[in-house]
Amino acid sequence: MASTATILAGNLALVRRRIDTACLRSGREGDAIRLVAVTKYARLDWVRELIGLGVADLGESRPQQLIERAEALGEPVRWHLVGHLQRNKVRKVLPLAACIHSVDSWKLLERIDLLSAELGLRPDVLLEVNVSAEAAKDGFAVDALADGWPQAARCRHVRVAGLMTMAPLQDDPEHARPVFRRLRELRDELSARPPALALPELSMGMSHDFDVAIEEGATMIRVGSDLFAGLAEAGAHGAAR
Numbered sequence: 232m233a234s235t236a237t238i239l240a241g242n243l244a245l246v247r248r249r250i251d252t253a254c255l256r257s258g259r260e261g262d263a264i265r266l267v268a269v270t271k272y273a274r275l276d277w278v279r280e281l282i283g284l285g286v287a288d289l290g291e292s293r294p295q296q297l298i299e300r301a302e303a304l305g306e307p308v309r310w311h312l313v314g315h316l317q318r319n320k321v322r323k324v325l326p327l328a329a330c331i332h333s334v335d336s337w338k339l340l341e342r343i344d345l346l347s348a349e350l351g352l353r354p355d356v357l358l359e360v361n362v363s364a365e366a367a368k369d370g371f372a373v374d375a376l377a378d379g380w381p382q383a384a385r386c387r388h389v390r391v392a393g394l395m396t397m398a399p400l401q402d403d404p405e406h407a408r409p410v411f412r413r414l415r416e417l418r419d420e421l422s423a424r425p426p427a428l429a430l431p432e433l434s435m436g437m438s439h440d441f442d443v444a445i446e447e448g449a450t451m452i453r454v455g456s457d458l459f460a461g462l463a464e465a466g467a468h469g470a471a472r
């Protein structure tokens with residue numbers, strides 16, 4: 232039976248090949264793309280193996296799990312929070328997260344800025360945009376982001392580094408393309424306005440659609456299920472936990 236390490240290495244190689252292929256197709260450099268491994272469904276021993284394979288950027292969607300895993304792993308991991316952040320969790324998450332992808336209101340941004348000042352931190356944050364305007368989804372409406380834009384510049388301690396979105400779940404990843412393209416155009420529009428914020432980062436693309444996201448300009452892709460595929464089925468056990 233294949234070991235956890237063998238399966239993970241194979242999955243990672245496949246993901247990296249897809250990244251390279253998408254970069255080649257769109258004339259981009261492979262090292263312009265940061266792979267964030269989303270570990271929300273992965274066992275801790277799988278995550279350890281993945282770190283051993285050289286993946287340094289890990290993402291969690293629940294603040295509590297990010298906090299627990301950051302403590303358990305204690306390794307030089309760059310943590311990304313990719314899911315909703317409640318304002319009462321900001322103080323605990325801030326010292327642990329290198330990047331918060333999911334800032335979905337001006338109030339939350341203000342809170343993060345305030346506590347960053349207090350804690351002497353300078354985190355990167357991304358503003359999450361509900362490009363497809365789905366009712367059940369978090370994130371700024373496109374108009375609300377544009378209208379409230381001056382508030383992004385009021386931050387003194389946080390670096391607003393870019394935008395994040397999730398495409399609706401669909402069978403054909405091509406259907407995600409207009410959503411990703413719109414996020415890039417929105418970034419271009421916003422960064423051209425005063426106050427000039429560069430907004431270099433676009434966090435978009437998951438297992439199912441990251442190839443298309445890279446073609447549309449993603450700088451960070453958030454990949455979970457394709458990295459950990461086959462592990463539960465194989466009953467794969469790692470070395471000691």
Ligand SMILES: *Cc1c(COP(=O)(O)O)cnc(C)c1O
Binds near residue numbers: 437438439455
């Ligand atoms: C779970 C999750 C991902 C990863 O999705 P996969 O389809 O498993 O690759 C990416 N982004 C966010 C916000 C998530 O919650």
